[in-house]
Amino acid sequence: MSRSGFGGNRGLSGRTMTSGRHRRIAAGLVCLAAIFFGVPRVTAQSLTGMTGLITIPTAEMQPDGSVLVGAGRxxxxxxxxxxxxxxxxxxxxxxxxxPMVELGFRFSPQIGVDRDALGDRTLMARVQVLPERGRWPAVALGAHDFLKSSGSETRRYNALYVVASKHVAPLGVPAAVHGGYGTDVIDAKGHQFVGFFGGVSIAPHPVAEVMAEYDGTQVLVGGRITVRGIYLVGGLASFRYGLGGMGLRWRL
Incomplete structure:
Protein backbone atom coordinates (compact mmCIF):
# COMPACT_ATOMS: atom_id res chain seq x y z
CA MET A 1 0.00 0.00 0.00
CA SER A 2 2.57 2.60 0.93
CA ARG A 3 5.99 3.43 -0.23
CA SER A 4 6.84 6.01 2.31
CA GLY A 5 10.60 5.85 2.41
CA PHE A 6 10.91 5.89 6.17
CA GLY A 7 12.66 3.33 8.30
CA GLY A 8 12.32 -0.36 7.49
CA ASN A 9 14.34 -2.89 5.53
CA ARG A 10 15.54 -3.02 1.95
CA GLY A 11 13.92 -6.40 1.56
CA LEU A 12 17.23 -8.25 1.47
CA SER A 13 16.25 -11.80 2.34
CA GLY A 14 19.86 -12.75 2.95
CA ARG A 15 20.33 -10.31 5.79
CA THR A 16 21.10 -12.86 8.47
CA MET A 17 24.65 -12.01 9.48
CA THR A 18 25.24 -12.61 13.18
CA SER A 19 27.11 -9.33 13.60
CA GLY A 20 24.13 -7.38 12.26
CA ARG A 21 21.81 -9.08 14.73
CA HIS A 22 24.18 -8.35 17.58
CA ARG A 23 24.29 -4.66 16.67
CA ARG A 24 20.49 -4.43 16.65
CA ILE A 25 20.18 -6.29 19.94
CA ALA A 26 22.83 -4.10 21.57
CA ALA A 27 21.16 -0.90 20.35
CA GLY A 28 17.81 -2.07 21.70
CA LEU A 29 19.21 -3.01 25.10
CA VAL A 30 20.91 0.36 25.45
CA CYS A 31 17.69 2.21 24.60
CA LEU A 32 15.53 0.13 26.94
CA ALA A 33 18.01 0.46 29.78
CA ALA A 34 18.10 4.23 29.32
CA ILE A 35 14.31 4.37 29.59
CA PHE A 36 14.31 2.91 33.08
CA PHE A 37 17.41 4.64 34.43
CA GLY A 38 16.67 8.00 32.88
CA VAL A 39 18.31 10.67 30.80
CA PRO A 40 17.14 14.18 30.24
CA ARG A 41 10.85 16.17 28.34
CA VAL A 42 10.04 16.99 24.85
CA THR A 43 7.22 15.99 22.52
CA ALA A 44 8.19 15.69 18.87
CA GLN A 45 6.65 15.03 15.47
CA SER A 46 8.49 12.80 13.00
CA LEU A 47 8.84 13.09 9.23
CA THR A 48 6.38 10.22 8.89
CA GLY A 49 3.63 12.52 10.18
CA MET A 50 3.21 10.62 13.45
CA THR A 51 4.58 11.56 16.87
CA GLY A 52 8.22 10.50 17.04
CA LEU A 53 11.81 11.59 16.51
CA ILE A 54 13.22 11.98 12.98
CA THR A 55 11.53 8.87 11.58
CA ILE A 56 10.93 6.41 14.44
CA PRO A 57 7.68 6.37 16.46
CA THR A 58 7.60 7.06 20.20
CA ALA A 59 5.09 6.46 23.01
CA GLU A 60 4.47 10.20 23.45
CA MET A 61 1.08 11.67 22.55
CA GLN A 62 0.10 15.12 21.35
CA PRO A 63 -2.57 17.03 23.36
CA ASP A 64 -6.15 15.85 22.80
CA GLY A 65 -7.63 17.35 19.62
CA SER A 66 -4.26 18.10 17.99
CA VAL A 67 -4.13 18.14 14.19
CA LEU A 68 -0.96 18.13 12.10
CA VAL A 69 -0.25 18.59 8.40
CA GLY A 70 3.20 18.58 6.86
CA ALA A 71 5.51 17.68 4.00
CA GLY A 72 9.13 16.71 3.51
CA ARG A 73 11.87 15.45 1.22
CA PRO A 99 -6.54 11.46 23.96
CA MET A 100 -4.58 8.21 23.74
CA VAL A 101 -5.17 7.51 20.02
CA GLU A 102 -3.34 8.98 17.04
CA LEU A 103 -4.34 8.32 13.42
CA GLY A 104 -2.38 9.44 10.38
CA PHE A 105 -2.33 9.13 6.60
CA ARG A 106 0.61 9.75 4.28
CA PHE A 107 1.20 10.04 0.52
CA SER A 108 4.79 9.39 -0.62
CA PRO A 109 5.36 10.30 -4.29
CA GLN A 110 8.74 9.67 -5.88
CA ILE A 111 10.36 12.80 -7.28
CA GLY A 112 10.77 12.69 -11.06
CA VAL A 113 8.35 9.80 -11.61
CA ASP A 114 5.36 11.18 -13.55
CA ARG A 115 3.17 8.13 -13.01
CA ASP A 116 3.70 8.45 -9.26
CA ALA A 117 1.66 11.65 -8.77
CA LEU A 118 0.38 10.86 -5.27
CA GLY A 119 2.76 8.02 -4.51
CA ASP A 120 2.09 5.12 -2.19
CA ARG A 121 -0.48 5.55 0.55
CA THR A 122 0.01 4.64 4.20
CA LEU A 123 -2.57 4.51 6.99
CA MET A 124 -1.01 4.65 10.47
CA ALA A 125 -2.36 4.24 14.01
CA ARG A 126 -0.89 4.41 17.52
CA VAL A 127 -2.54 3.75 20.89
CA GLN A 128 -0.91 4.70 24.18
CA VAL A 129 -1.78 1.78 26.47
CA LEU A 130 0.11 3.10 29.52
CA PRO A 131 0.81 6.77 30.35
CA GLU A 132 4.13 7.82 31.85
CA ARG A 133 3.98 7.76 35.66
CA GLY A 134 6.80 8.24 38.12
CA ARG A 135 9.71 5.99 37.22
CA TRP A 136 7.66 4.07 34.67
CA PRO A 137 7.69 5.00 30.96
CA ALA A 138 4.73 5.53 28.67
CA VAL A 139 4.01 2.53 26.43
CA ALA A 140 2.29 2.57 23.02
CA LEU A 141 1.32 0.04 20.37
CA GLY A 142 1.47 0.99 16.70
CA ALA A 143 0.60 -0.33 13.25
CA HIS A 144 1.41 1.19 9.85
CA ASP A 145 0.19 0.17 6.42
CA PHE A 146 -2.00 -2.61 7.79
CA LEU A 147 -4.73 -2.51 5.11
CA LYS A 148 -4.50 -4.14 1.69
CA SER A 149 -6.68 -4.38 -1.40
CA SER A 150 -5.11 -7.39 -3.13
CA GLY A 151 -2.13 -9.48 -2.12
CA SER A 152 0.84 -8.15 -0.16
CA GLU A 153 1.83 -5.69 -2.91
CA THR A 154 -0.34 -3.02 -1.29
CA ARG A 155 1.47 -3.35 2.06
CA ARG A 156 4.98 -2.30 1.15
CA TYR A 157 5.81 -0.56 4.44
CA ASN A 158 4.00 -2.49 7.10
CA ALA A 159 5.02 -1.93 10.73
CA LEU A 160 3.79 -3.54 13.93
CA TYR A 161 5.56 -2.48 17.12
CA VAL A 162 5.57 -1.66 20.81
CA VAL A 163 7.52 1.38 22.03
CA ALA A 164 8.26 2.99 25.41
CA SER A 165 9.24 6.59 26.24
CA LYS A 166 10.65 8.18 29.40
CA HIS A 167 11.30 11.85 30.29
CA VAL A 168 13.47 13.34 33.03
CA ALA A 169 15.39 16.58 33.47
CA PRO A 170 17.93 16.13 36.28
CA LEU A 171 19.94 19.17 35.15
CA GLY A 172 16.92 21.20 34.16
CA VAL A 173 17.33 20.34 30.46
CA PRO A 174 14.25 18.57 29.00
CA ALA A 175 15.06 15.35 27.19
CA ALA A 176 13.54 11.99 26.34
CA VAL A 177 14.69 8.44 25.61
CA HIS A 178 12.71 5.96 23.54
CA GLY A 179 13.08 2.26 22.82
CA GLY A 180 10.90 -0.18 20.93
CA TYR A 181 10.67 -3.49 19.17
CA GLY A 182 8.95 -4.26 15.87
CA THR A 183 8.02 -7.47 14.09
CA ASP A 184 7.43 -8.59 10.51
CA VAL A 185 4.83 -11.28 11.32
CA ILE A 186 2.24 -9.69 9.00
CA ASP A 187 2.57 -10.79 5.38
CA ALA A 188 3.74 -7.76 3.40
CA LYS A 189 6.23 -6.88 0.69
CA GLY A 190 8.17 -4.58 3.00
CA HIS A 191 8.39 -3.75 6.71
CA GLN A 192 9.50 -0.87 8.92
CA PHE A 193 11.13 -0.85 12.36
CA VAL A 194 11.86 -4.58 12.52
CA GLY A 195 13.81 -5.59 15.62
CA PHE A 196 15.06 -3.10 18.19
CA PHE A 197 14.88 0.64 17.46
CA GLY A 198 15.28 3.70 19.66
CA GLY A 199 16.61 7.19 20.11
CA VAL A 200 17.22 10.26 22.26
CA SER A 201 16.11 13.89 22.04
CA ILE A 202 17.38 16.85 24.06
CA ALA A 203 15.85 20.35 24.12
CA PRO A 204 18.53 22.91 25.10
CA HIS A 205 16.07 25.73 24.24
CA PRO A 206 12.23 25.88 24.43
CA VAL A 207 11.96 26.05 20.62
CA ALA A 208 14.84 23.76 19.63
CA GLU A 209 15.83 20.14 20.09
CA VAL A 210 18.52 17.81 18.81
CA MET A 211 17.85 14.14 18.08
CA ALA A 212 19.63 10.88 17.36
CA GLU A 213 17.98 7.57 16.51
CA TYR A 214 18.47 4.04 15.22
CA ASP A 215 15.54 2.87 13.05
CA GLY A 216 16.50 -0.80 12.87
CA THR A 217 18.74 -0.39 9.81
CA GLN A 218 20.63 2.91 10.10
CA VAL A 219 21.56 5.77 12.42
CA LEU A 220 20.01 9.21 11.88
CA VAL A 221 20.91 12.53 13.53
CA GLY A 222 19.11 15.85 13.24
CA GLY A 223 17.29 18.74 14.85
CA ARG A 224 13.93 20.46 15.02
CA ILE A 225 12.74 24.04 15.59
CA THR A 226 9.12 24.70 16.63
CA VAL A 227 7.62 28.20 16.86
CA ARG A 228 3.90 28.91 17.38
CA GLY A 229 2.86 25.52 16.01
CA ILE A 230 5.11 25.69 12.94
CA TYR A 231 8.04 23.28 12.90
CA LEU A 232 11.09 22.67 10.75
CA VAL A 233 13.01 19.40 10.97
CA GLY A 234 16.16 18.24 9.23
CA GLY A 235 18.78 15.56 9.55
CA LEU A 236 21.23 13.11 8.04
CA ALA A 237 20.82 9.38 7.53
CA SER A 238 24.03 7.37 7.98
CA PHE A 239 25.70 10.79 8.56
CA ARG A 240 25.59 11.45 4.79
CA TYR A 241 22.14 11.66 3.20
CA GLY A 242 19.82 14.57 3.86
CA LEU A 243 16.16 14.55 4.79
CA GLY A 244 13.90 17.26 6.15
CA GLY A 245 10.50 18.87 6.18
CA MET A 246 8.10 21.31 7.77
CA GLY A 247 4.61 21.20 9.21
CA LEU A 248 1.85 22.95 11.14
CA ARG A 249 0.13 21.87 14.34
CA TRP A 250 -3.05 23.24 15.93
CA ARG A 251 -5.79 22.12 18.33
CA LEU A 252 -9.46 21.75 17.46
Missing amino acids: VHREAVTVPDADHHVAPFYAAITFL
Whole structure:
Protein backbone atom coordinates (compact mmCIF):
# COMPACT_ATOMS: atom_id res chain seq x y z
CA MET A 1 0.00 0.00 0.00
CA SER A 2 2.57 2.60 0.93
CA ARG A 3 5.99 3.43 -0.23
CA SER A 4 6.84 6.01 2.31
CA GLY A 5 10.60 5.85 2.41
CA PHE A 6 10.91 5.89 6.17
CA GLY A 7 12.66 3.33 8.30
CA GLY A 8 12.32 -0.36 7.49
CA ASN A 9 14.34 -2.89 5.53
CA ARG A 10 15.54 -3.02 1.95
CA GLY A 11 13.92 -6.40 1.56
CA LEU A 12 17.23 -8.25 1.47
CA SER A 13 16.25 -11.80 2.34
CA GLY A 14 19.86 -12.75 2.95
CA ARG A 15 20.33 -10.31 5.79
CA THR A 16 21.10 -12.86 8.47
CA MET A 17 24.65 -12.01 9.48
CA THR A 18 25.24 -12.61 13.18
CA SER A 19 27.11 -9.33 13.60
CA GLY A 20 24.13 -7.38 12.26
CA ARG A 21 21.81 -9.08 14.73
CA HIS A 22 24.18 -8.35 17.58
CA ARG A 23 24.29 -4.66 16.67
CA ARG A 24 20.49 -4.43 16.65
CA ILE A 25 20.18 -6.29 19.94
CA ALA A 26 22.83 -4.10 21.57
CA ALA A 27 21.16 -0.90 20.35
CA GLY A 28 17.81 -2.07 21.70
CA LEU A 29 19.21 -3.01 25.10
CA VAL A 30 20.91 0.36 25.45
CA CYS A 31 17.69 2.21 24.60
CA LEU A 32 15.53 0.13 26.94
CA ALA A 33 18.01 0.46 29.78
CA ALA A 34 18.10 4.23 29.32
CA ILE A 35 14.31 4.37 29.59
CA PHE A 36 14.31 2.91 33.08
CA PHE A 37 17.41 4.64 34.43
CA GLY A 38 16.67 8.00 32.88
CA VAL A 39 18.31 10.67 30.80
CA PRO A 40 17.14 14.18 30.24
CA ARG A 41 10.85 16.17 28.34
CA VAL A 42 10.04 16.99 24.85
CA THR A 43 7.22 15.99 22.52
CA ALA A 44 8.19 15.69 18.87
CA GLN A 45 6.65 15.03 15.47
CA SER A 46 8.49 12.80 13.00
CA LEU A 47 8.84 13.09 9.23
CA THR A 48 6.38 10.22 8.89
CA GLY A 49 3.63 12.52 10.18
CA MET A 50 3.21 10.62 13.45
CA THR A 51 4.58 11.56 16.87
CA GLY A 52 8.22 10.50 17.04
CA LEU A 53 11.81 11.59 16.51
CA ILE A 54 13.22 11.98 12.98
CA THR A 55 11.53 8.87 11.58
CA ILE A 56 10.93 6.41 14.44
CA PRO A 57 7.68 6.37 16.46
CA THR A 58 7.60 7.06 20.20
CA ALA A 59 5.09 6.46 23.01
CA GLU A 60 4.47 10.20 23.45
CA MET A 61 1.08 11.67 22.55
CA GLN A 62 0.10 15.12 21.35
CA PRO A 63 -2.57 17.03 23.36
CA ASP A 64 -6.15 15.85 22.80
CA GLY A 65 -7.63 17.35 19.62
CA SER A 66 -4.26 18.10 17.99
CA VAL A 67 -4.13 18.14 14.19
CA LEU A 68 -0.96 18.13 12.10
CA VAL A 69 -0.25 18.59 8.40
CA GLY A 70 3.20 18.58 6.86
CA ALA A 71 5.51 17.68 4.00
CA GLY A 72 9.13 16.71 3.51
CA ARG A 73 11.87 15.45 1.22
CA VAL A 74 14.03 12.35 1.70
CA HIS A 75 17.20 11.54 -0.23
CA ARG A 76 16.96 8.27 -2.15
CA GLU A 77 19.92 6.81 -0.23
CA ALA A 78 18.01 7.44 3.01
CA VAL A 79 14.93 5.63 1.70
CA THR A 80 15.59 2.24 3.26
CA VAL A 81 12.80 0.33 1.55
CA PRO A 82 12.62 -2.12 -1.39
CA ASP A 83 13.34 -0.65 -4.85
CA ALA A 84 14.21 2.81 -3.48
CA ASP A 85 15.86 4.51 -6.46
CA HIS A 86 14.31 8.02 -6.31
CA HIS A 87 14.06 10.83 -3.80
CA VAL A 88 10.71 10.86 -1.99
CA ALA A 89 8.52 13.88 -1.13
CA PRO A 90 6.01 12.73 1.51
CA PHE A 91 3.04 14.79 2.67
CA TYR A 92 0.76 13.79 5.51
CA ALA A 93 -1.91 14.59 8.11
CA ALA A 94 -2.54 13.22 11.61
CA ILE A 95 -4.99 13.74 14.47
CA THR A 96 -4.89 12.85 18.19
CA PHE A 97 -8.07 12.15 20.14
CA LEU A 98 -9.54 10.44 23.27
CA PRO A 99 -6.54 11.46 23.96
CA MET A 100 -4.58 8.21 23.74
CA VAL A 101 -5.17 7.51 20.02
CA GLU A 102 -3.34 8.98 17.04
CA LEU A 103 -4.34 8.32 13.42
CA GLY A 104 -2.38 9.44 10.38
CA PHE A 105 -2.33 9.13 6.60
CA ARG A 106 0.61 9.75 4.28
CA PHE A 107 1.20 10.04 0.52
CA SER A 108 4.79 9.39 -0.62
CA PRO A 109 5.36 10.30 -4.29
CA GLN A 110 8.74 9.67 -5.88
CA ILE A 111 10.36 12.80 -7.28
CA GLY A 112 10.77 12.69 -11.06
CA VAL A 113 8.35 9.80 -11.61
CA ASP A 114 5.36 11.18 -13.55
CA ARG A 115 3.17 8.13 -13.01
CA ASP A 116 3.70 8.45 -9.26
CA ALA A 117 1.66 11.65 -8.77
CA LEU A 118 0.38 10.86 -5.27
CA GLY A 119 2.76 8.02 -4.51
CA ASP A 120 2.09 5.12 -2.19
CA ARG A 121 -0.48 5.55 0.55
CA THR A 122 0.01 4.64 4.20
CA LEU A 123 -2.57 4.51 6.99
CA MET A 124 -1.01 4.65 10.47
CA ALA A 125 -2.36 4.24 14.01
CA ARG A 126 -0.89 4.41 17.52
CA VAL A 127 -2.54 3.75 20.89
CA GLN A 128 -0.91 4.70 24.18
CA VAL A 129 -1.78 1.78 26.47
CA LEU A 130 0.11 3.10 29.52
CA PRO A 131 0.81 6.77 30.35
CA GLU A 132 4.13 7.82 31.85
CA ARG A 133 3.98 7.76 35.66
CA GLY A 134 6.80 8.24 38.12
CA ARG A 135 9.71 5.99 37.22
CA TRP A 136 7.66 4.07 34.67
CA PRO A 137 7.69 5.00 30.96
CA ALA A 138 4.73 5.53 28.67
CA VAL A 139 4.01 2.53 26.43
CA ALA A 140 2.29 2.57 23.02
CA LEU A 141 1.32 0.04 20.37
CA GLY A 142 1.47 0.99 16.70
CA ALA A 143 0.60 -0.33 13.25
CA HIS A 144 1.41 1.19 9.85
CA ASP A 145 0.19 0.17 6.42
CA PHE A 146 -2.00 -2.61 7.79
CA LEU A 147 -4.73 -2.51 5.11
CA LYS A 148 -4.50 -4.14 1.69
CA SER A 149 -6.68 -4.38 -1.40
CA SER A 150 -5.11 -7.39 -3.13
CA GLY A 151 -2.13 -9.48 -2.12
CA SER A 152 0.84 -8.15 -0.16
CA GLU A 153 1.83 -5.69 -2.91
CA THR A 154 -0.34 -3.02 -1.29
CA ARG A 155 1.47 -3.35 2.06
CA ARG A 156 4.98 -2.30 1.15
CA TYR A 157 5.81 -0.56 4.44
CA ASN A 158 4.00 -2.49 7.10
CA ALA A 159 5.02 -1.93 10.73
CA LEU A 160 3.79 -3.54 13.93
CA TYR A 161 5.56 -2.48 17.12
CA VAL A 162 5.57 -1.66 20.81
CA VAL A 163 7.52 1.38 22.03
CA ALA A 164 8.26 2.99 25.41
CA SER A 165 9.24 6.59 26.24
CA LYS A 166 10.65 8.18 29.40
CA HIS A 167 11.30 11.85 30.29
CA VAL A 168 13.47 13.34 33.03
CA ALA A 169 15.39 16.58 33.47
CA PRO A 170 17.93 16.13 36.28
CA LEU A 171 19.94 19.17 35.15
CA GLY A 172 16.92 21.20 34.16
CA VAL A 173 17.33 20.34 30.46
CA PRO A 174 14.25 18.57 29.00
CA ALA A 175 15.06 15.35 27.19
CA ALA A 176 13.54 11.99 26.34
CA VAL A 177 14.69 8.44 25.61
CA HIS A 178 12.71 5.96 23.54
CA GLY A 179 13.08 2.26 22.82
CA GLY A 180 10.90 -0.18 20.93
CA TYR A 181 10.67 -3.49 19.17
CA GLY A 182 8.95 -4.26 15.87
CA THR A 183 8.02 -7.47 14.09
CA ASP A 184 7.43 -8.59 10.51
CA VAL A 185 4.83 -11.28 11.32
CA ILE A 186 2.24 -9.69 9.00
CA ASP A 187 2.57 -10.79 5.38
CA ALA A 188 3.74 -7.76 3.40
CA LYS A 189 6.23 -6.88 0.69
CA GLY A 190 8.17 -4.58 3.00
CA HIS A 191 8.39 -3.75 6.71
CA GLN A 192 9.50 -0.87 8.92
CA PHE A 193 11.13 -0.85 12.36
CA VAL A 194 11.86 -4.58 12.52
CA GLY A 195 13.81 -5.59 15.62
CA PHE A 196 15.06 -3.10 18.19
CA PHE A 197 14.88 0.64 17.46
CA GLY A 198 15.28 3.70 19.66
CA GLY A 199 16.61 7.19 20.11
CA VAL A 200 17.22 10.26 22.26
CA SER A 201 16.11 13.89 22.04
CA ILE A 202 17.38 16.85 24.06
CA ALA A 203 15.85 20.35 24.12
CA PRO A 204 18.53 22.91 25.10
CA HIS A 205 16.07 25.73 24.24
CA PRO A 206 12.23 25.88 24.43
CA VAL A 207 11.96 26.05 20.62
CA ALA A 208 14.84 23.76 19.63
CA GLU A 209 15.83 20.14 20.09
CA VAL A 210 18.52 17.81 18.81
CA MET A 211 17.85 14.14 18.08
CA ALA A 212 19.63 10.88 17.36
CA GLU A 213 17.98 7.57 16.51
CA TYR A 214 18.47 4.04 15.22
CA ASP A 215 15.54 2.87 13.05
CA GLY A 216 16.50 -0.80 12.87
CA THR A 217 18.74 -0.39 9.81
CA GLN A 218 20.63 2.91 10.10
CA VAL A 219 21.56 5.77 12.42
CA LEU A 220 20.01 9.21 11.88
CA VAL A 221 20.91 12.53 13.53
CA GLY A 222 19.11 15.85 13.24
CA GLY A 223 17.29 18.74 14.85
CA ARG A 224 13.93 20.46 15.02
CA ILE A 225 12.74 24.04 15.59
CA THR A 226 9.12 24.70 16.63
CA VAL A 227 7.62 28.20 16.86
CA ARG A 228 3.90 28.91 17.38
CA GLY A 229 2.86 25.52 16.01
CA ILE A 230 5.11 25.69 12.94
CA TYR A 231 8.04 23.28 12.90
CA LEU A 232 11.09 22.67 10.75
CA VAL A 233 13.01 19.40 10.97
CA GLY A 234 16.16 18.24 9.23
CA GLY A 235 18.78 15.56 9.55
CA LEU A 236 21.23 13.11 8.04
CA ALA A 237 20.82 9.38 7.53
CA SER A 238 24.03 7.37 7.98
CA PHE A 239 25.70 10.79 8.56
CA ARG A 240 25.59 11.45 4.79
CA TYR A 241 22.14 11.66 3.20
CA GLY A 242 19.82 14.57 3.86
CA LEU A 243 16.16 14.55 4.79
CA GLY A 244 13.90 17.26 6.15
CA GLY A 245 10.50 18.87 6.18
CA MET A 246 8.10 21.31 7.77
CA GLY A 247 4.61 21.20 9.21
CA LEU A 248 1.85 22.95 11.14
CA ARG A 249 0.13 21.87 14.34
CA TRP A 250 -3.05 23.24 15.93
CA ARG A 251 -5.79 22.12 18.33
CA LEU A 252 -9.46 21.75 17.46
